[in-house]
Amino acid sequence: MEFINEIDFQELLGGPLGKYYEGRWAYFSEVVNIVRETEGIDSVLEIGPSFRTIVKDCDIMVKPENDVWGRPQKYVRKIYEHDARDIPWPIRFKEYDLFIALQVWEHLEGKQKEAFKEVMRTCRMAILSFPYMWDCPKDDANYPEHHMIDEKIISEWTLGIEPEKVVKIPRTGDRVSKGPRIIYFWKF
Numbered sequence: 001m002e003f004i005n006e007i008d009f010q011e012l013l014g015g016p017l018g019k020y021y022e023g024r025w026a027y028f029s030e031v032v033n034i035v036r037e038t039e040g041i042d043s044v045l046e047i048g049p050s051f052r053t054i055v056k057d058c059d060i061m062v063k064p065e066n067d068v069w070g071r072p073q074k075y076v077r078k079i080y081e082h083d084a085r086d087i088p089w090p091i092r093f094k095e096y097d098l099f100i101a102l103q104v105w106e107h108l109e110g111k112q113k114e115a116f117k118e119v120m121r122t123c124r125m126a127i128l129s130f131p132y133m134w135d136c137p138k139d140d141a142n143y144p145e146h147h148m149i150d151e152k153i154i155s156e157w158t159l160g161i162e163p164e165k166v167v168k169i170p171r172t173g174d175r176v177s178k179g180p181r182i183i184y185f186w187k188f
Contacts (some may be wrong), residue, residue: 001041002056002075003032012051017070020050023172027129027181028054030167031102034127034185038098045096045123047084048104055100061089084118085111091122099123103181105130105157106145112157120161120188130154132168132182139176146176154184161186 009028012021031054035041044058049072053060056075064081082090084101085108099119105128108115119126130149136142165185172178 001035003035004028004052004054004056008052015051017051020069020177023178026172027102027169027183030169030183031100031127031129034165034167034183035098038125038185041097041125043096044098044100045080045091046100048101048107053100054102055098058100059096084108084115087111087114087118089118089122091118093121094124096123097125099126101127102129103131104128106149109145113159116158116161124188126186126188127183128158129169129181129183131177132180134176134179136176136179142176151182154182158184158186161188 006025009021009025012018035055044055045061046053046055046058047061049060050067050069051072053072053075057077059078059080060072060076061080061082061084062071063083080090084104099122105112105115131146133148133150134142134146136147163184163186167183169181169183171180
């Protein structure tokens with residue numbers, strides 16, 4: 001299994017959305033480490049990966065419409081053009097070993113619980129990252145979906161299922177969007 005690496009990440013920084021990716025290596029690399037340390041992962045589904053996936057040659061789920069943050073142009077096998085808010089997903093029971101969604105869950109517009117049920121139905125494990133305690137009440141680009149997400153909100157979105165591992169990533173820059181993040185890893 002191959003992963004995004006620092007060379008791939010430098011390409012992202014040099015691309016048209018380089019500012020968007022600044023500081024993201026801090027949590028991308030942590031997710032890579034979690035996957036490397038976990039046995040029994042042969043198939044991966046990632047949703048909302050922007051230009052690069054964490055695991056190369058995985059399957060992805062992207063919204064049918066164009067995404068301003070882009071889509072991977074390489075290192076992808078199967079593409080589901082499906083909005084994760086539309087339940088059920090077009091995926092079989094336990095089809096994947098691992099599900100990855102980084103900085104996606106807060107954008108599911110009230111469908112987080114339903115989508116998490118689909119994650120548990122379709123995958124054996126999951127990694128999700130969230131903006132953590134971002135104070136952005138007056139920042140139109142990040143509010144309201146990013147504002148003050150904490151463990152209580154995450155627990156509600158994920159049905160109170162206790163994760164195997166939680167990793168906090170410190171702030172990576174001055175802008176709101178470079179605030180702390182939190183990563184959860186589950187085995188179902």
